[in-house]
Amino acid sequence: MSNALFLLGCPESPVQTAIALYLANGLKRDSIDVTVAGTRSAIALLKVSDPEGNYVRKTVDLDSCIENLAEKKVDFDLCFVFVRNDAGISYLSTLSSISDAKLFAIVFGSDADALASMIDFECERIVYKTSHNPVPLKKRIDRVMKWDA
Amino acid sequence: MGCIEQMKYEVLLKNTSFKECREYVTKNFKEVYQVKPGYRMFDVYLIGVPPISIGVDGDEVIFPYTKPCYGTFLLRIRSEEEIELLRKGKGL
Numbered sequence: 001m002s003n004a005l006f007l008l009g010c011p012e013s014p015v016q017t018a019i020a021l022y023l024a025n026g027l028k029r030d031s032i033d034v035t036v037a038g039t040r041s042a043i044a045l046l047k048v049s050d051p052e053g054n055y056v057r058k059t060v061d062l063d064s065c066i067e068n069l070a071e072k073k074v075d076f077d078l079c080f081v082f083v084r085n086d087a088g089i090s091y092l093s094t095l096s097s098i099s100d101a102k103l104f105a106i107v108f109g110s111d112a113d114a115l116a117s118m119i120d121f122e123c124e125r126i127v128y129k130t131s132h133n134p135v136p137l138k139k140r141i142d143r144v145m146k147w148d149a
Numbered sequence: 150m151g152c153i154e155q156m157k158y159e160v161l162l163k164n165t166s167f168k169e170c171r172e173y174v175t176k177n178f179k180e181v182y183q184v185k186p187g188y189r190m191f192d193v194y195l196i197g198v199p200p201i202s203i204g205v206d207g208d209e210v211i212f213p214y215t216k217p218c219y220g221t222f223l224l225r226i227r228s229e230e231e232i233e234l235l236r237k238g239k240g241l
Contacts, residue, residue, distance in 0.1 A: 008217075009217050009218075010217045010218035011218075012218065038217075039217050039218065042217075062217065063193070063194075066187070066194050066196065067194055069187070070187035070189070070194040085220065086166040086167060086168075086220055086221065087167075087196075087215050087216065087217050087218070087219070087220050087221060088217070089167070089198065090167045090186075090196045090197045090198055090215045090221065091196055091215070091217070093186055093197065093198040093199060094186035094187060094195075094196045094197060096186075097185055097186040097187055097199060098186060098187040098194075118198075
């Protein structure tokens with residue numbers, strides 16, 4: 001495995017940026033190349049937090065990313081979709097349809113459990129009901145990625 | 150996805166869920182097509198939980214349009230070209 005895509009959702013919850021940077025750091029340590037797709041605001045939050053690109057070097061506009069995946073111009077080994085609302089489930093389902101990547105759903109926010117229950121296809125679920133504190137979600141990521149050994 | 154936003158469209162449902170859009174389409178339109186996520190319509194690739202239901206009403210198509218921060222909108226746009234593609238079975 002050599003590359004991974006993060007598909008960021010609405011950046012309203014501060015957990016998203018923190019977890020994206022944490023996850024990017026861990027994957028970089030595992031020699032996995034990370035590309036992040038998101039809205040302009042979601043990407044700006046990452047770039048301001050990581051101005052020298054120590055964790056995330058490659059970013060792409062969300063719509064362009066979907067277009068390139070749908071047209072089979074690009075694909076990834078791993079894909080992490082950040083889900084905190086119904087739109088996030090729609091993006092996750094879309095990735096399940098248009099990509100062959102191993103899919104991870106990072107589900108958070110106040111509706112995390114309800115959203116996770118809507119996932120009826122194969123993917124790794126990382127779920128915790130939090131909007132502000134990233135630590136519980138980080139622990140679940142460590143477990144799934146086997147970074148807690 | 151700038152093109153759709155510059156077209157003349159009617160919003161039938163806004164800030165809603167994907168499921169509500171699907172139910173609205175299947176309940177309110179007789180001619181309904183089901184496509185996969187990633188189906189190209191106008192200049193966008195549709196986002197959603199399969200199957201995505203698209204309604205046809207006269208010379209207008211009714212389809213879900215998802216924005217990460219605002220949920221899903223159900224839009225109505227005139228397009229005989231898109232209707233023809235749906236009727237030909239592309240993307241089903």
